[in-house]
Amino acid sequence: MSRPKQPRSPAPPPGLVIVDKAPGMTSHDVVARARRIMGTRKVGHAGTLDPMATGVLVLGIERATKLLGHLALDRKTYLATLSIGVSTTTDDAEGEIFGEVDQAKLTEITDAAIAAEIANLTGPIQQVPSAVSAVKIDGKRAYARVRAGEDVVLPPRPVTVYRFDLLATRREADHLELDAVVECSSGTYVRALARDLGAALGVGGHLSALRRTTVGPFTLAKARTLEALEETPELSLDLDSAVAAAFPRRDVDRNTARAVQFGQTVPAAGIEGTYGVFDPDGKVIALAADAEGVTRSVVVLVPA
Known part of the structure; x- marks a missing residue:
C-alpha cells in the first residue's frame, strides 16, 4: 500500500536576506545553507565574499532573485x-x-x-x-x-x-x-x-x-548570522521594502500597473536608470526603465 503524499511546505515570501557571513565559508556555502533554512531552492547571492572575509552578503529569496542582477551595488x-x-x-x-x-x-x-x-x-x-x-x-x-x-x-x-x-x-x-x-x-x-x-x-x-560593512544600501545593521537566521527564518526585507530601499520609486494608477504587468510600454516617467514600479496598493510589480519616450519593463516581478 503506497504512503499518502506529504503536503509540500508553502514557499517562503519573496524578499532579501542580509547575511553576516562567517569566516571560512564560500558564498556558495551560504546559499546552500540558506536554501535549507528558508525551505526553497530559489536562493541566489549578489556580490561574492572570499572565504576568509566576513560581513554583508545579500541573498535573494524566491522572486527577489530577479532583483540581484539589477541591484545598484556599485x-x-x-x-x-x-x-x-x-x-x-x-x-x-x-x-x-x-x-x-x-x-x-x-x-x-x-x-x-x-x-x-x-x-x-x-x-x-x-x-x-x-x-x-x-x-x-x-x-x-x-x-x-x-x-x-x-x-x-x-x-x-x-x-x-x-x-x-x-x-x-x-x-x-x-x-x-x-x-x-x-x-x-x-x-x-x-x-x-x-x-x-x-x-x-x-x-x-x-x-x-x-x-x-556595506553593500550598496544594505548594511550590517540589517545583517544576521546564519545561526540567527536558523532560529528565526525570516526575511530582512520583503520584496516591496527591498525595491524601495535599492531603487527610485514610481507609483502608478491601476490601468498603468496592469499594462506594466502585461509587459506593455507606458509613458516615460523621466526617472534616470532602473526604478521600481508600484501599484496603487503600494505593492511593487516591476523594475522598469525609460527609453525613447516610453517606459519598458526590465523585469516583471508580479505578472498580471
Whole structure:
C-alpha cells in the first residue's frame, strides 16, 4: 500500500536576506545553507565574499532573485587589516608566504610614507586584480588557470577608491599591521590594495583580515548570522521594502500597473536608470526603465 503524499511546505515570501557571513565559508556555502533554512531552492547571492572575509552578503529569496542582477551595488565598504612586510601568493592570509623583510627595513617606513602611499591609492586608479581572483580570461576564471599551473598576468582596470582611511598602526617584530576603512567601487580588490601599498613601500604586503560593512544600501545593521537566521527564518526585507530601499520609486494608477504587468510600454516617467514600479496598493510589480519616450519593463516581478 503506497504512503499518502506529504503536503509540500508553502514557499517562503519573496524578499532579501542580509547575511553576516562567517569566516571560512564560500558564498556558495551560504546559499546552500540558506536554501535549507528558508525551505526553497530559489536562493541566489549578489556580490561574492572570499572565504576568509566576513560581513554583508545579500541573498535573494524566491522572486527577489530577479532583483540581484539589477541591484545598484556599485559601492562597498570594508574594515581591513593590512600586513605590510609579508607577501603571499594570493595577496591575502590564505596564500603561501613568499617574501618577508627584516626588522631594519620595516623601521625605515615612516607614518608619513604610509599616508602618502595610501593617498596615491585613493580616488580613480588602475588596479591589477590578484592572479587568483574570479576575473575571467577567455571564459575561464583566473584562479582556475593558476590552479592548473598557468602563469596568469591580468591587465589593469579602472576602479575607484572613494575612501581609504587609516584607523590604526601596529609595529610588530616582523611586520606592520594597518587597520583601515576602505570604501570602493564594485570590482575593487582590497587585497590588491594591500599588495600595492606594500609594494609602494618597498617591503610587500597582503590582506590579513576583511569585514564588509556595506553593500550598496544594505548594511550590517540589517545583517544576521546564519545561526540567527536558523532560529528565526525570516526575511530582512520583503520584496516591496527591498525595491524601495535599492531603487527610485514610481507609483502608478491601476490601468498603468496592469499594462506594466502585461509587459506593455507606458509613458516615460523621466526617472534616470532602473526604478521600481508600484501599484496603487503600494505593492511593487516591476523594475522598469525609460527609453525613447516610453517606459519598458526590465523585469516583471508580479505578472498580471
